[in-house]
Amino acid sequence: MLPANMDEYQWLLLAQLLRRYDSLQIALDLLKSMYPDNRRIITLQKQLNEGRQLKDILHDGRFERNLRFYVDYLDLASSIEIVHKRHQQIDQLKRKTVSRVSYQLLLFVSAMVILSVFSHYVLPNMVTVLEISGQRSEDITAMFATIEIVRNTLLIAVSGLCLYLFYILKKHRQNYLWMFLHRLHHDRLIRTLASYQFAGELHLLLSSAISLTDALQVLRFQRSGSFTSLLAYHFNDSLISGQPLAESLKSEYFDEQFTAIALYGLQQDSFLSSLADYRIIVERKLERSLRKLTIIMSALCYGFVIVIIILAYQVLLLPLELLEGL
Numbered sequence: 001m002l003p004a005n006m007d008e009y010q011w012l013l014l015a016q017l018l019r020r021y022d023s024l025q026i027a028l029d030l031l032k033s034m035y036p037d038n039r040r041i042i043t044l045q046k047q048l049n050e051g052r053q054l055k056d057i058l059h060d061g062r063f064e065r066n067l068r069f070y071v072d073y074l075d076l077a078s079s080i081e082i083v084h085k086r087h088q089q090i091d092q093l094k095r096k097t098v099s100r101v102s103y104q105l106l107l108f109v110s111a112m113v114i115l116s117v118f119s120h121y122v123l124p125n126m127v128t129v130l131e132i133s134g135q136r137s138e139d140i141t142a143m144f145a146t147i148e149i150v151r152n153t154l155l156i157a158v159s160g161l162c163l164y165l166f167y168i169l170k171k172h173r174q175n176y177l178w179m180f181l182h183r184l185h186h187d188r189l190i191r192t193l194a195s196y197q198f199a200g201e202l203h204l205l206l207s208s209a210i211s212l213t214d215a216l217q218v219l220r221f222q223r224s225g226s227f228t229s230l231l232a233y234h235f236n237d238s239l240i241s242g243q244p245l246a247e248s249l250k251s252e253y254f255d256e257q258f259t260a261i262a263l264y265g266l267q268q269d270s271f272l273s274s275l276a277d278y279r280i281i282v283e284r285k286l287e288r289s290l291r292k293l294t295i296i297m298s299a300l301c302y303g304f305v306i307v308i309i310i311l312a313y314q315v316l317l318l319p320l321e322l323l324e325g326l
Helices: 008-021 024-034 039-049 062-070 076-133 138-170 174-183 188-206 212-222 227-240 256-267 271-325
Strands: none
Touching (some): 008 024, 008 062, 008 076, 062 076, 062 212, 076 188, 076 271, 138 174, 174 188, 174 227, 188 256, 212 227, 256 271
C-alpha cells in the first residue's frame, strides 16, 4: 500500500528544494522522483495542477494542520521551517521533562508494586499461619493496613488529577482552569508556563520576519483554547484598543518577570532578544523546581521502600519467635 502522508523529513526536503529552484512545481517533481510511491505527493501535485490553493488541500495531521496557519503570512519554505522548529521546541521540552522525573516515577511505581505484592499475597498467608498457631500479629497487620490506606489515597489522588488534566486538555478547557485560579490569585505557575510558551512562539514568528500583528493572529487561532491563544487574544485586544506596546505588555495575564524583561528589551531596542532571554531564565527556574520535586519524590519512594523492608523483616522474625515459644 502506498504511503498516504508526507513525513516531516519530506516536508523539510520540499522546503530545501523550493529555496533552491524557487518553483513549487519543480520541487514536487523532484520530490516525486525521490519518493515515487508516496500518494500524498502525487495528490498534492494533482490538486495544485487543478488550480486549488495549497491552504485548502492541507490535511488535518499534526504537521499540515500547523502549516495551514503560516502559509497566509509567509512563503511555503519558511512556513515549513517554522513548523519544524516549533515541533523541535515542543519535543525537546517533553524529553527534558521526562528525563528529569522518569527515574523517580519508576522508583515510586516499583515501591507501590512491592507494597501491593506484600499486602495482597505475602501478608494474608503469614497472618493465616500465625493465627492458626495462636501468635498475635495485630501490630504488623495494622501497620500494613495503614500503609495500604496511604497508598490507595495517593493512587486515587494522582489518578484523579491525571484524569482531570487529560479531560481539560482533550476538551481544550485549560483556559477555564486558568481563569478560575486567576480569580483566586493562585495562577502564578500557569502564568509563567503560558508566558514561556508565548515568548518562544512569538520569538519564532518575529525572527521569521512576520509582523507582530500577523504573529498574534497566528497564535490566537493556531491552537484555540490554549494558554498561548489566550495571551495572544488579550495582547492583541490591548493593541487594537489603542494601547502602546509597552502598556500592552503589562497585562495581568503575563508573568511579572516576562513583563519586566520584555519592557527592558523594548527600551533597549532588543525586544526579540529579550524573549529569548526570558525563556532561558524560565528554563533555569523550572529546572530548579523539577530538581526539588524529584528530591521530594525520591524521599517518598525511599521512605516506602524502607518501611516495606522493615515490615518484611518483622514478618520474617515472627516464625522465629513462634519457634522460641515452643
